[in-house]
Amino acid sequence: MSEPFFSEHWYRVASLRPRLGQGVTIARRRFAGRPAYVLTDPLTGKSHRLTPHAYALIHRFDGRRTLGDAWSDLAEELGPEAPGQSEVMSLVGQLHGADLIATDRPPDVAEQAERRGKQDRQVFKQNLMGPLSFRLPLFDPDPLLSRTLPLVRWLVGPLGVALWLALVVWALSGVIREFDTIRAAVTDQVLSAGNLALIAAIYVPIKLLHELAHGWVAKRYGVDVHDFGLMFLVFMPVPYVDITAAGALPGRGQRIFVSAAGIMVETALAAGAFLFWRDMEPGLARAALFNVMLIGGVSTVLVNGNPLLRFDGYFILSDLLGIPNLAKRANDWWADHWQATAYRAPDVVPKPASGYEATVFALYAPAAFVYRIAISLTIAAFLVSRFFILGVVFAAWSLFNALLKPVAKAFWTLTTGPRLQRVRGRAVLTTAALGAVVLALLFALPAPWATRTQGVVWLPPSAAVRSDGTGFLAEMAVAPGALVTEGQLIARLDSAVAAAQAEVAEAHAAELRLRLAADAVAAPRTAAITRIELRAAEEDLARALDRLSDLEIRARATGRFEPLKPAGDLVGAHVARGEEIGHVLPTTPPRLRFVVGQSAIDTVRQHLRAAEIRLPTRPAVSMNAGPLREIPAAAFELPSPVLGTAFGGPFPVDPRDETGRRSLARVFQFETDLPEGIPSRFGGRVHVRLDHGTRPLGLQLADALRRLFLRGFDV
Template sequence: MARVQLHSEDWYRVSALCPRLRPQVQVALHDYKGMPWYVLTDRSSGQTFRMTADDFEILRRFDGRTRISEIWNGIAWSHERDLPPQDEFLELLSRLYDSGIILVDALPRAATLARGQEEKAREWITRLLKSPVSQKIGLFNPSALLEGRVMTGLAHLVFGPVGLLLWLAAILGGVLTALSYWQPLTANLGDRVLDPGNLLIMACVYPAVKLIHELAHALAVRRFGGSVTQVGVMFLVFVPMPYVDASQANAFRSHGVRALVTAAGIMAEFAIAGVAMILWAEADPGLWRAILFNTILLCTISTIFFNGNPLLRFDAYFVLADLTQTPALGTRGQRLLMRLIKQLVGLDPGPDTESGGTGERVWLVSYAVAAAMYRVFIVFAIAFGLAQMLGMAGQILGAWVVIGGLIWPNAKALHGVAVSPEVRKRKWILMRRLLIFGTASLAMLVVIPFPLRTTVPAVVVPSPQAALYSRGEGFAETLAVESGAPLLPGDVVMILDRAALATELDALEARRAASAARLLAARNDGETSLAQAIEAELGAIADGAAQIRDQLAAIRVVADRAGQWVDALTPVERGMMVTRGQQLGWILGPEDRRLAAHIPQSRGFALRHGVQGARLMVAPGDTREVAPDAIALRPDASRSLVDPMLADRMGGPVLTDLESPPEAILALNAAFQLVIDAPGNDLQLGQTVLVKLVHPPMTLFDRYWPRIVTFVGERFGAGA
């Protein structure tokens, strides 16, 4: 068992200090999973600090008169709790001081005081440099307004049985309406959202939505006896939005009440979305419908990605912490994750201040990892969004967001670790482990190839040679077979009406007889030139009559091969006009099926790398190998479809342009066309199966680096 170092070499630096609790700090007792936790709220800044009962027993002794050394010795002699190691004691003291919870009795020098005042005055500059697209300005104290009879009554109405029923009705009505109007609501969504006119409407709608969001927080606080002490304006991507300081909800003892206060804004936005969805369905196209559309968008997608996502420290984060009874969820997770990283690289992790068991520690670390990954995703999503919407200015702001949100804080943290005494003491161990880790990571990225697969849905379609085309034209008079019937060579499929052709042949015969009489008269009169012209006319009439006789012979549409008859996608019906060359259907034999697929251009790098084979995943447990010579891939991306059965309007998986005609259906996006000639005789036309293409192995660097360069270049390049 590892020994715990009780004394600290830095103890002498602070042992004579007399800490005390700041007077503006409010203390509230919470119960988490049967264990008491104390929540300290700084009423001047709104910041909160949660601590265990053992740590709070130490804080009780901070009276401004007792030295730290006396406090520690008193704990040792009291036997009321385990004596904390001095390093752990100093770590708690440092966190309390950095959070503004305690003060020490050391008198600041004039220069130090002046420097602190200057730093306070420049604080807004620091916030601007760290996050140029997110700034907050306090305006006034709304307590007198919110604590009046009208607002108090409204709070009890909204957060009571009547408010709950109205909220459920709005949500249910909005969901049912959205399901009914899903296609027109989501059609061409990306282009509609990024249209400059729509972005302007969205910028105007967002503050109004957030006003109701923040009002819901304020009413919830008031409903349970709290007060809101500050209202202000926050600029998010330069769009002004209201905010309220609802930090007094931390004093509520009930987990459910605190969660409800925090979730009030999210619930309000979902209710707004439900009402807006119902109104949108009834509105006529125009400005009002555009406002409702953006309201729906902001109250659903924006809420899900930001306020409603517990991986960011917004509303849903605190709701999750209260409902799971996990106080300081993110902070504790980060602390545990940092301890694991330090242990991995050979550094002293310091005192373990986490009180949770093994299961809770796994939950905290998992949350910390997921939150860090999501933060990276959100920062880059904002940066790329700014670059795409605002051009050159957006590119500058996007780079600024990445630097301020990711690069600078991480670089600052790494610098703090690099200059720490523990790194200096173990620098050779650290360098050796980092070298091993870096070498292994480099090998994983650029040396070791990994299997590469592309999985796409494919549709069973008929082979081209199975198609039966009309050699004549006319109205369908007789349909001899139904779809699915077996055919033999020579069997009649359908008979076309011959009346029009017979009339036209009779007319040509009459013209031929008249021209023959004219030719005889011209010869008798010795008019050689006229006779030659009439002879040419007779030749043309004979050719036309021969063609009509051929068409009359083709009026009987017969099978030219054995197989099963399948009607065309637009089946021929009795009385319908059939033109020459029109596809009537297919005569499918045992080998007349193939697979067709539409592969997105994002998989182009894998296709260019080669295809070694394929597997068909027809059903669970039914996987079939396909030889490379049965795979045909068109090298150029195109919007044309290999077969119309791939189109969504025909039941296929490919989204198509609604304006393209049925005879030439075009996909919305260009893609690579794949054909496989060995699907299996048991597959039915129109059936969808998954095709997994097998590519030669590729390193992670070769797989992802070109795509990253292309993606970033499209948004931050010279021509972006």
């Protein structure tokens, strides 16, 4: 042990006669296969875990025996494994500070008031340091939950779990089949302003049911719930209930059920909404159901159900693993082992942990840290885009808590922490050397630098062989694969209606010509009226003849004709106006047209060295593209809908655009010739890598961060 067995301050506490606080209970548990004991305060609902040795001491606190006698008995019983006097004093101080034990001495009212004030200040400090998620307590929900529990008891038991599982599995099987439709609906609806207002209206009621589910399940197991309020997440008021007392439940399954109740409600709502949404006609009700799916599904995966954030999923994982207080213990494990190994600090002794626990700690802490940073950056980008300057301030505060605060805390430990007092110089030098290595890796070591985007095998609009009329295809004038020139006849349609209309129009015009000739001699006044009628009839005849000429499908470009279907299937088929029957493929090498976003266009223009392409059908094969040609002027139009998010592309498109080609942001188009011999399919997707050489990774990250805030800051 790093601390002496005896303490010079022991005499100050040896005569105390401690006892457990009023109502405090002790329950035996097993965590990660090892026994432990949990103290629970019924007033606050908070639980505290004790080791078997600590329990052996506290078990002797009966209010009659002095602390000195209790420790002496424990030392005699455990021998060398007994805790030292300093450890005992630290334990007693922590328990007394948590109001879990009392002594024979009169309570210090001033000390209790100070302790309560300290707790209040701590809550205020947490709200201040986390302005994007501060809590506002409102009332005690316990009476309400007790009165309403009989109405839902059948749902918060085994029957409810079975129904939930059946509903989710049923809906999930449908989601897999309808995944493309759902993805397209996300693009069409989520980004619209009206839908954001609908999400805000739906979000709070869903979260209210979420929190009520926590409370009902906790009440089912006899847990009191005394705190209900609002938690403001990125300015959005979200209900919460404090179910901390559920941590004292003896059964692991009970604790998991309490933690998972809210997630189960949200996923059940999402599943039910999907089953109705897929069969409902477009409208407000269908949009509302889709948003229920979005909130209940996406928020569960990213936030509530994600164990890397301290929400429901975290507590579920902690109980599943049998490791309470997982996040803090994982961080402490990393700190202790780093200080003991890298700094060789003699005063740092890592807390005992099994191989299983050590593996969990080693994986969890860095994963949670990286995920929190990613979420913070996402929130920062959202706030900047929606709330401008105010959003920037709060986003910076959020990033401070997620990144800068841990760094500042580590710096304080390094420079003033008592555990590193004897190895301060070594610790500073080691950290400085490590920092220099990291900085060199980030800002001195060259790393591959490239912009990745997507394009399509490009066909100009004139390549489409499209009918201008409507009829049945009577004849193919050219064979598949034949070379054709612009204006050459490719196919001819037959339309009895168009032919009859032309005959009628021609006969009517001929009749009026004869009448006009007669009226010009016999009735000059009538001739003027007949002349007007003849002019209208000739216009009708011209339109009828145009419709007849539209039955001839001609090439709009020079190249090789390729029908969409075999000629035998086309002949006799009905062809509607505007329908394509094939393409005239250019005899030159096929062209690739790809898109670069506005945030990356300067990099592409100034630092482009080469372009590589990969086809989805041959992802392992990289091919060099030819010289690039930029299409003049930026625009919001994509060359093909496949580049939009509705069809799996990287560029968000305007949900109001029926063509799926109008981008929400300005884009720049480039064109290049594809290498000969590539098995390309016109209109197919192509992955493009624009090589810029090398650049240190830190500078690339800085560029990415600048592009992230490009729209909000105009930098």
